[in-house]
Amino acid sequence: MRAAMRSKWRSNPAGVHTSRVRAGSLRRVATLQLELPSRNALVRRAKLLARLGIAWHVMEAAVAIGAGVVAGSIALVGFGADSLIESVAGLVVLWRFAGARAGSAGAERRAQKLIGASFFVLAAYVGFEAVRNLVIAAHADTSYVGIGLALVTLATMPPLAIAKARVGDRLGSSATKSEGRQNMLCAYLSAALLVGLSADALFGAWWADPLTALLIAGVAVKEGREAWRGDSCSCCA
Numbered sequence: 001m002r003a004a005m006r007s008k009w010r011s012n013p014a015g016v017h018t019s020r021v022r023a024g025s026l027r028r029v030a031t032l033q034l035e036l037p038s039r040n041a042l043v044r045r046a047k048l049l050a051r052l053g054i055a056w057h058v059m060e061a062a063v064a065i066g067a068g069v070v071a072g073s074i075a076l077v078g079f080g081a082d083s084l085i086e087s088v089a090g091l092v093v094l095w096r097f098a099g100a101r102a103g104s105a106g107a108e109r110r111a112q113k114l115i116g117a118s119f120f121v122l123a124a125y126v127g128f129e130a131v132r133n134l135v136i137a138a139h140a141d142t143s144y145v146g147i148g149l150a151l152v153t154l155a156t157m158p159p160l161a162i163a164k165a166r167v168g169d170r171l172g173s174s175a176t177k178s179e180g181r182q183n184m185l186c187a188y189l190s191a192a193l194l195v196g197l198s199a200d201a202l203f204g205a206w207w208a209d210p211l212t213a214l215l216i217a218g219v220a221v222k223e224g225r226e227a228w229r230g231d232s233c234s235c236c237a
Contacts, residue, residue: 039171043097046167046176050090053160053183057087063149071143074133075196075212078126079150079189082216085118086186089179092118096175111175112227115182119224123217130213138210142201150194157187178227185223189216 061083068076096111132138164180167173196212199205 042167042171046164046171046173047094047097049160049164049167050093050179053164053179054087054090056156056160057083057090057186060149060153061087063145067143067145067149071141071146072138073141073143073146073197073209074126074129074138075193075209075216076143076146078122078129078213078216079146079193081125082122082182082186082189082220085122086179086182088118089115089182093175093179096173112178115175115178116224116226116228119182119220119227123220123224126213126220127217130210130217133210133213134207137206143197144201147194147197147201150190150197153190154187154194157183157190161187174227178223181223181227185219188219192216 061080064076064080064083066080068074068078068080092111092114161180161183164183165177168175168177168180192212192215196208199208
């Protein structure tokens with residue numbers, strides 16, 4: 001009996017192949033089961049970072065827009081508008097990782113396009129207002145509140161952006177990385193805003209404010225194109 005079974009086994013290479021396939025499938029299932037908790041932890045981290053960003057940007061927008069309206073500074077108002085758009089980008093990331101969408105490539109593509117579109121909205125508004133202020137030679141008042149806000153933002157945004165970029169890399173999420181790029185853009189813009197407001201306050205350079213706003217608009221267009229195409233990440237979720 002045993003000799004017959006051994007003979008049958010030797011004459012059935014397909015059976016050997018099937019057993020190997022099953023073993024390989026079991027190993028893949030085991031690997032996926034180990035990877036799933038790690039991915040869930042990364043998704044939770046991405047959502048936490050998005051919530052932190054939303055809370056900060058809502059406060060930042062309120063201060064910047066209020067100070068910008070009082071001082072007549074389009075750069076400050078544009079900075080506040082950028083903060084609102086960044087908070088919207090955070091909401092998009094939360095939407096992208098909610099429920100069944102956490103593993104959806106389609107949701108990832110829609111999220112990155114929504115974030116890209118938000119950059120274009122910002123660029124259109126700020127660019128129009130900056131050109132108008134240059135044409136009519138609108139002089140903004142000195143805003144020490146705006147200068148203080150720019151300093152705080154310059155210190156807080158880079159660490160948040162770096163954290164989001166790392167999570168986005170590990171998740172393979174262009175949307176998460178694009179949101180992080182918005183935070184880094186916010187840091188760059190706060191530096192430009194600081195220069196513009198300081199030049200106006202120290203030297204009476206009224207044109208520095210709308211020129212800073214134009215810089216904001218130009219960078220927003222560049223970042224919007226990259227976010228729309230998903231260039232901030234080389235892989236898809």
